[in-house]
Amino acid sequence: xxxKTMIAETLILTGVIxxxxxxxxxxxxxxxxxxxxxxxxxxxxxxxxxxxSDIQITNPLNAEWVTFGKNIYELxxxxxxxxxxxxxxxPGWKNVTKRRKPLWIMNMATNVDMMLETDPEAQKLLELxxxxxPNQNLAKEDARKVLEFMRSNxxxx
Amino acid sequence: xxxxxxxxxxxALTASTFTWLQSCKPKGAQSAVxxxxxxxxxxxxxxxxxxxxxxxxGFSGQMSVYGIPSGxxxxxxxVFSVDPEKGYGYSEETKAMLNTSxxxxxxxxLHHIALSETDGIQDGRWVFGNGNNTPRIARIDLKTFRTAExxxxxxxxxxxxxxxxxxxxxxxxxxTRFSIPMDNSNGDVPINTYKQNFHGxxxxxxxxxxxxxxxxxxxxxxxxxxxxxxxxxxxxSHGWMFFSCYNSxxxxxxxxxxxxxxxxxxxxxxxxxxxxxxxxxxxxxLQSVKYAHNIYDEQKQMASSAIENQVMMLDxxxxxxxxxxxxxxxxxxxxxxxxxxxxxxxxxxxxxxxxVFSFTKIQAAIAAKNYEGDYEGIPVLKYDAVLHGEVKKxxxxxxxxxxxxNGFAYTSFxxxxxxxxxxxxxxxxxxxxxxxxxxxxxxxPGGPTRKxxxxxxxxxxxxxxxxxxxxxxxxxxxxxxxxxxGDKMKLILDFPTIGEPHYAEAIPASLIMKNSQKIxxxxxxxxxxxxxxxxxxxxxxxxxxxxxxxxAIRSHFTPDNIEGxxxxxxxxxxxxxxxxxxxxxxxxxxxxxxxxxxxxxxGETQTLxxxxxxxxxxPIYCTDFCSALHQEMQGYIRVSAAGSNVPISFSTGxxxxxxxxxxxxx
Numbered sequence: 001x002x003x004k005t006m007i008a009e010t011l012i013l014t015g016v017i018x019x020x021x022x023x024x025x026x027x028x029x030x031x032x033x034x035x036x037x038x039x040x041x042x043x044x045x046x047x048x049x050x051x052x053s054d055i056q057i058t059n060p061l062n063a064e065w066v067t068f069g070k071n072i073y074e075l076x077x078x079x080x081x082x083x084x085x086x087x088x089x090x091p092g093w094k095n096v097t098k099r100r101k102p103l104w105i106m107n108m109a110t111n112v113d114m115m116l117e118t119d120p121e122a123q124k125l126l127e128l129x130x131x132x133x134p135n136q137n138l139a140k141e142d143a144r145k146v147l148e149f150m151r152s153n154x155x156x157x
Numbered sequence: 158x159x160x161x162x163x164x165x166x167x168x169a170l171t172a173s174t175f176t177w178l179q180s181c182k183p184k185g186a187q188s189a190v191x192x193x194x195x196x197x198x199x200x201x202x203x204x205x206x207x208x209x210x211x212x213x214x215g216f217s218g219q220m221s222v223y224g225i226p227s228g229x230x231x232x233x234x235x236v237f238s239v240d241p242e243k244g245y246g247y248s249e250e251t252k253a254m255l256n257t258s259x260x261x262x263x264x265x266x267l268h269h270i271a272l273s274e275t276d277g278i279q280d281g282r283w284v285f286g287n288g289n290n291t292p293r294i295a296r297i298d299l300k301t302f303r304t305a306e307x308x309x310x311x312x313x314x315x316x317x318x319x320x321x322x323x324x325x326x327x328x329x330x331x332x333t334r335f336s337i338p339m340d341n342s343n344g345d346v347p348i349n350t351y352k353q354n355f356h357g358x359x360x361x362x363x364x365x366x367x368x369x370x371x372x373x374x375x376x377x378x379x380x381x382x383x384x385x386x387x388x389x390x391x392x393x394s395h396g397w398m399f400f401s402c403y404n405s406x407x408x409x410x411x412x413x414x415x416x417x418x419x420x421x422x423x424x425x426x427x428x429x430x431x432x433x434x435x436x437x438x439x440x441x442x443l444q445s446v447k448y449a450h451n452i453y454d455e456q457k458q459m460a461s462s463a464i465e466n467q468v469m470m471l472d473x474x475x476x477x478x479x480x481x482x483x484x485x486x487x488x489x490x491x492x493x494x495x496x497x498x499x500x501x502x503x504x505x506x507x508x509x510x511x512x513v514f515s516f517t518k519i520q521a522a523i524a525a526k527n528y529e530g531d532y533e534g535i536p537v538l539k540y541d542a543v544l545h546g547e548v549k550k551x552x553x554x555x556x557x558x559x560x561x562x563n564g565f566a567y568t569s570f571x572x573x574x575x576x577x578x579x580x581x582x583x584x585x586x587x588x589x590x591x592x593x594x595x596x597x598x599x600x601x602p603g604g605p606t607r608k609x610x611x612x613x614x615x616x617x618x619x620x621x622x623x624x625x626x627x628x629x630x631x632x633x634x635x636x637x638x639x640x641x642x643g644d645k646m647k648l649i650l651d652f653p654t655i656g657e658p659h660y661a662e663a664i665p666a667s668l669i670m671k672n673s674q675k676i677x678x679x680x681x682x683x684x685x686x687x688x689x690x691x692x693x694x695x696x697x698x699x700x701x702x703x704x705x706x707x708x709a710i711r712s713h714f715t716p717d718n719i720e721g722x723x724x725x726x727x728x729x730x731x732x733x734x735x736x737x738x739x740x741x742x743x744x745x746x747x748x749x750x751x752x753x754x755x756x757x758x759x760g761e762t763q764t765l766x767x768x769x770x771x772x773x774x775x776p777i778y779c780t781d782f783c784s785a786l787h788q789e790m791q792g793y794i795r796v797s798a799a800g801s802n803v804p805i806s807f808s809t810g811x812x813x814x815x816x817x818x819x820x821x822x823x
Contacts, residue, residue: 137679
């Protein structure tokens with residue numbers, strides 16, 4: 001397997017070098033744009049992994065955030081998550097802030113692809129629900145407001 | 158094992174070096190396909206092509222998008238024809254895009270492509286296409302690869318010499334292939350009064366710098382010749398537009414014979430800066446006409462169509478020094494300006510030479526009034542006075558010319574099925590290659606601009622014959638890719654295309670993909686029928702209309718059980734895709750609908766109208782595989798008799814109390 005890969009790489013590499021050195025002398029794309037890289041510059045929000053230090057939990061709750069968070073919930077989350085304990089497509093949100101740490105919740109909201117790849121708890125949920133949680137394009141600040149709404153839903157003051 | 162690996166490597170290296178030596182042996186006798194062709198068109202799995210190629214879909218009415226050098230088809234953009242796959246022309250939001258002064262027209266014939274430019278260089282913002290049959294020009298937004306605008310052209314028939322763009326996208330143009338009685342005259346005239354009653358026009362359609370929105374700035378009234386292709390001046394010739402035309406005989410029947418009597422037809426030179434001044438100075442006449450102007454509002458995600466009533470017509474009689482004819486042998490098709498803007502290449506389909514005109518000489522001839530006479534009142538410049546030179550015996554049936562960045566021109570030859578490379582200055586033929594078969598247009602990346610990117614040439618062929626596995630009487634259309642980076646052109650790939658490709662343009666991928674939109678932000682969705690969240694999902698009755706405001710997300714609709722629809726009702730499903738992830742559209746279909754599906758992009762709302770034809774229960778489902786539970790993304794809608802008292806109700810995930818009755822089968 002590895003052997004094959006290396007041979008293939010060698011062939012391709014040699015091919016590329018030779019192709020570039022040949023070609024009749026007209027090479028206007030001296031500095032080739034890396035198209036693969038270019039694609040990453042696009043305006044779809046995929047959060048970078050959040051750290052414990054990125055999140056501050058304070059009491060009392062920020063009432064404005066709770067309202068904001070509720071609006072985001074209704075637009076982007078409600079289709080799959082109830083505010084009770086009932087599972088719909090995903091788990092119900094009642095007591096989610098007691099089951100999960102804020103960091104986990106925030107990463108799940110902003111960075112679901114990473115979580116499904118690396119986090120055992122997230123993977124267990126995928127096995128349970130059988131639908132990958134969609135990336136709903138939440139910025140870190142949005143996710144923080146949703147978390148505030150979850151805390152309020154769990155009875156925090 | 159290890160030594161085996163080493164041997165392998167050695168062999169591999171030797172082999173590729175050998176190939177290299179072979180392929181680099183230059184200027185030898187040329188075979189149809191060179192040995193390293195495969196590596197030149199190979200784009201490894203997961204890797205991107207270097208260029209986008211926007212290809213006219215001909216009589217499919219659409220525009221297709223290929224990768225170069227792989228020749229892979231990425232997308233067919235619906236433009237002038239309905240597309241049930243995407244719901245284009247079927248959804249309530251998109252129907253208005255195909256509105257015309259003749260009503261809803263579901264088809265057209267898209268011939269030519271023009272990519273927007275800034276300073277004569279492709280800028281990757283928009284691509285334009287012409288509708289040949291019911292004269293129109295469409296603008297496609299390259300952020301979304303969707304048709305954003307369509308404008309109809311009045312006083313026109315056979316909008317062939319279109320949309321050819323000026324170097325700062327000031328204008329796209331439209332010239333009449335068919336001359337006709339003008340729209341505001343009595344068109345009910347004997348056809349053999351052609352010479353008295355029929356006119357051609359060329360139209361200049363302004364393009365807004367920011368929005369891209371089009372407006373017909375002015376039209377020019379011209380004799381009843383047939384305008385064929387066009388090209389804008391650039392650099393020193395910026396401000397001029399050149400239109401080829403045939404049928405200077407002004408025949409109205411059996412054109413094959415009657416329009417090919419004269420040895421020379423014309424290229425029309427339009428000083429559009431001058432025309433602009435005349436239009437501003439009120440030298441034109443406002444004519445009463447009727448044409449549709451359709452715009453897709455990206456925020457409302459909805460097209461609207463307005464009928465416009467006026468157009469400014471400039472008559473050369475009132476506007477001196479605006480237009481000139483330049484004789485050109487014989488029945489010219491292409492008239493292409495080289496990257497410097499100095500040379501204009503005419504390609505007479507029936508000519509034995511390729512004439513190359515000099516812009517400097519044209520200016521001098523105009524200044525000296527070096528005319529050989531006039532044609533219907535328009536000065537005709539002396540051929541010898543404006544000619545840079547002729548390419549002698551280039552081939553049979555020259556059609557169209559593109560340029561590279563090294564001073565070479567590439568002309569297609571329909572009759573002799575070949576591409577001929579020649580030096581624009583010295584007019585010397587330096588190379589020729591066969592095409593398979595009967596080539597029409599050519600495309601070099603950036604070829605029509607001041608800055609060709611070169612590297613590849615694509616030939617779009619009219620006859621495919623034996624190139625692919627046969628598929629009955631109708632065969633795939635065919636394009637061929639040539640490597641033009643060396644002295645000799647090398648055929649490296651055949652690839653099939655949709656419809657019949659006419660013109661195409663290619664552009665470096667990097668200029669487009671950085672702006673390519675991944676989703677519609679749901680927060681910015683201004684569709685008045687959107688349900689922005691399940692809280693707003695509902696069913697409403699308005700007289701005989703039922704409006705279903707529905708949401709879709711992996712993998713269910715809300716609501717998915719709907720009752721209370723009655724016979725005679727018109728049902729509108731307004732489906733909002735709540736997803737915000739790239740490449741997760743949802744589809745929507747309902748059994749028996751005399752309509753297409755909806756295909757709803759993330760964050761978008763689209764509407765399907767459905768008139769039930771009899772009482773019963775109708776399933777609905779998502780047509781675009783969205784998750785492991787896609788198959789479960791389904792629901793029901795119940796239709797009752799006209800007089801029934803079943804109330805409107807709707808739900809998702811609610812199970813009604815068990816019901817024991819079954820349907821009666823008496």
